[in-house]
Amino acid sequence: MMIQIYGSPRSSAGRCFVMLEECGLSYEVMPLDMMAKREHKLEPFLKLNPNGKVPCMVDNGFALWESAAIVQYLAEKHKPELLGTNATEKALVQQWAFWTMTEAQPPMVDILVQKLFVPEGKKDLALIERREKQMPGILEVLEKSLTNKKFLVGDKYSVADLMAASAVNIATGLKLDMSMFPNIKAWFAEVKSRPAWVKVSQLRGEL
Known part of the structure; x- marks a missing residue:
């Protein structure tokens, strides 16, 4: 299952995008309307990140938040x-x-x-x-x-x-x-x- 990433590359999620690219991984950028619909504060997303913030990454069902933790995880798994x-x-x-x-x-x-x-x-x-x-x-x-x-x-x-x-x-x-x-x-x-x-x-x- 392809890695899913929530957050814009222009946000603090940017470093996660860089690491995904460094690792040569395929990933899907998940749509999240944070302005009009405030989807980051709704239950479906809060199940992934209870802080209601981006970035958040889902790797084969494993949800992880905090950009530094995501970078660390991807490096350990793919480019130690x-x-x-x-x-x-x-x-x-x-x-x-x-x-x-x-x-x-x-x-x-x-x-x-x-x-x-x-x-x-x-x-x-x-x-x-x-x-x-x-x-x-x-x-x-x-x-x-x-x-x-x-x-x-x-x-x-x-x-x-x-x-x-x-x-x-x-x-x-x-x-x-x-x-x-x-x-x-x-x-x-x-x-x-x-x-x-x-x-x-x-x-x-x-x-």
């Missing part, structure tokens, strides 16, 4: 080399996955929601300003970690790069100033040149 080849590499991959979800992504999502989804006059400008001031310090952690390195862990692309790049992709979408981060820019260009990233960029309408 992307999770590292020894205990040290595996720990570092997990480190960057956690960093993405707990440090890098939350402020970017706050900015995104305020700028794109909150009506004019109701935007929390103080929150936007505070979060934008936090971003250089957060990105500097990634910048320094990429000094004289092509990838984050070892000498090859891994889930660490996929996860961190998914956050940087939000930053570039928000038009945050990346000029002070040459290592990130070079690394991100390398990551986005991979066929899986090119395919998902096409799905997002970025190319």
Whole structure:
């Protein structure tokens, strides 16, 4: 049975789409009207993800939510080399996955929601300003970690790069100033040149 994925490649589900493509898997994007019908809050979908959020993946009857967990699952099942080849590499991959979800992504999502989804006059400008001031310090952690390195862990692309790049992709979408981060820019260009990233960029309408 083909893998089913709920969520748009333009959402946090994007990293799941990248991993599906990296693994060369066939998958079906499931329709979910989250605006008019709010189907993500209805019982059929809540049986799959009780949080009422995307992404959610169903693999032969096994439902899994949270994008980082989906990426981890797909890698373990289909491309375990992307999770590292020894205990040290595996720990570092997990480190960057956690960093993405707990440090890098939350402020970017706050900015995104305020700028794109909150009506004019109701935007929390103080929150936007505070979060934008936090971003250089957060990105500097990634910048320094990429000094004289092509990838984050070892000498090859891994889930660490996929996860961190998914956050940087939000930053570039928000038009945050990346000029002070040459290592990130070079690394991100390398990551986005991979066929899986090119395919998902096409799905997002970025190319």
